[in-house]
Amino acid sequence: MDWVPIEQVQYWTTDKKFGVKLNPKALRELLRHAQSAGTLETGGIAMGRYSECHTYATVDLFTGPPPDSQHGPMTFLRGTSGLQRLVAKLWRSERRYYLGEWHYHPHASAQPSGTDLSQMKTIANDEKYATPEPLLFIVGGDPNSEWELRVYLAFRNRDQLEPMNQRTSG
Numbered sequence: 001m002d003w004v005p006i007e008q009v010q011y012w013t014t015d016k017k018f019g020v021k022l023n024p025k026a027l028r029e030l031l032r033h034a035q036s037a038g039t040l041e042t043g044g045i046a047m048g049r050y051s052e053c054h055t056y057a058t059v060d061l062f063t064g065p066p067p068d069s070q071h072g073p074m075t076f077l078r079g080t081s082g083l084q085r086l087v088a089k090l091w092r093s094e095r096r097y098y099l100g101e102w103h104y105h106p107h108a109s110a111q112p113s114g115t116d117l118s119q120m121k122t123i124a125n126d127e128k129y130a131t132p133e134p135l136l137f138i139v140g141g142d143p144n145s146e147w148e149l150r151v152y153l154a155f156r157n158r159d160q161l162e163p164m165n166q167r168t169s170g
């Protein structure tokens with residue numbers, strides 16, 4: 001399991017053409033959501049910005065689960081209640097985009113499941129999200145101590161998620 005320092009975390013595709021940087025405050029918030037979920041999966045969406053040349057995205061906010069989400073020990077179905085309003089508000093006030101999804105695998109590997117892949121593909125193909133290459137963040141392990149975070153890119157026409165590699169400096 002990789003130990004991820006909480007400051008300055010960034011992930012890049014293997015070809016280094018696209019990266020994602022995590023605001024440490026947002027990452028701490030994600031871990032708090034995972035901590036309060038106990039033994040159940042939980043999740044939400046990632047909001048943030050793209051750099052000018054679209055070479056990387058910065059996540060400023062990981063939201064908690066919408067109230068109509070369904071939480072199981074090995075399943076999470078993110079609800080939609082209130083999300084559209086939140087996304088519109090963050091766009092209007094701060095020009096923040098929907099970047100993708102996150103969820104928590106309690107005390108398990110952060111490896112994506114087949115369901116995770118198909119959900120991300122659905123989002124990539126859904127015009128409502130207007131995000132052809134959404135990001136997937138999965139936190140696994142114990143959010144109080146030994147956790148890991150894996151980041152993936154999803155594509156409209158690909159039956160695979162592209163793993164992004166953590167880079168600690170730069």
Ligand SMILES: [Zn+2]
Nearest residue numbers: 103112113116
């Ligand atoms: Zn999952």
